[in-house]
Amino acid sequence: MRRLAYLLGAILAVGAIATALWPDPWAAADRRAVADTARLAALIDQPDRIGWRLSEDPAIARAVLWDDKGDRRYPPTEQFTPVPYKIGEDLDRELSQLRVGLTQPQWFRLDATGRTQFHCRPAPAICVEYLRPQLEAALSMPPGQLLDDPTGPWRAVVLALASLAALAVAIWPQTKPTPTEAVFHLHPDRHCATRGTLEIALTPRDLKLLILLQARAGAVVTKDELYDAGWGRDFMPNSRALDQHIATLRRKLDPDKSRPVLIETVRGAGYKLVV
Incomplete structure (x- = not known):
């Protein structure tokens, strides 16, 4: 694992240098x-x-x-x-x-x-x-120059930070949370959730989505059902509002990415709360 992290860090560092020198x-x-x-x-x-x-x-x-x-x-x-x-x-x-x-x-x-x-x-x-x-x-560019998502001058910075993170993973002592540190509890009356010692403040929409996911824990909840719970029926079928909100909610529930996945994506179907 450490050897792989060293290799990844070196590759990303080279990529950062090349990106910084290449016109955006x-x-x-x-x-x-x-x-x-x-x-x-x-x-x-x-x-x-x-x-x-x-x-x-x-x-x-x-x-x-x-x-x-x-x-x-x-x-x-x-x-x-x-x-x-x-x-x-x-x-x-x-x-x-x-x-x-x-x-x-x-x-x-x-x-x-x-x-x-x-x-x-x-x-x-x-x-x-x-x-x-x-x-x-x-702009007198060859076809395909603007195909990738725009990242501007931060591309090199992002790659450099990623390489440092990979190297840090290689040298940092590897620890895993104990099972009790990852246990999830929802507290609707307090508008928050806890995962071990971590307390997470929740918005009303966060709470509505989590209540539905917890009620169906282990089973798939479709996107339409989640939209109905969180936004009501006045939503756009092709909107990415739900996906973006779930991504934000995941960051809240695991800010340091050290805990097991709690909300799992079921491709083509929806999401489920992992029990």
Whole structure:
């Protein structure tokens, strides 16, 4: 195990050096997106001109703009909007949810094929959908340069930290929690859970999901059932809100990743609480 950790650390260290020296194609995409969002945001009171601006740029598929109150200004809800630039209700809700939790500019891939990519900014509040092949062509990049998820200049930092972590695993004394340290108890009245000596504060939605999972401990709970429990019936079938929430909940339940898996993914079906 230690030998493998040493090897992994060395590989990641080499990868960090190579990544730091290799130009990041997403840096050019970021610069392009900053300029585009600024131009479109300046036209927020002139939706017809936004439509013309979109029609002139083959790299931009659609754009969504909100005002300071969070109301959507483009595409307008009541005025005429050219068909290529309209958005459906599901996409409107999903982008609105992304915008609310946004603190800095970020790329999002909502298309499973990877053909399009959204760039969203909190201020001004705007999301621009780019056609990846056309964006690569506009930036004079070879096809496939923007295929991977954007990580910006932090790629090398992440790899370097990962290599240090692998080396730390190799030299750090290996200890495992005793069974009593990993025992899980849910306390609905206190809005918390405990795993041994660890006490975890839970949100109301955390609690609803865990109560359902515990009631069916060892059995699969479908995503639809979990959505009904945590969000009610007004949710998007293709939303990743549940997956993202479960990932956050797992981090809460095992912040140092030293305990057995508690919530297990059942691919294609849902989740189950491991007993």
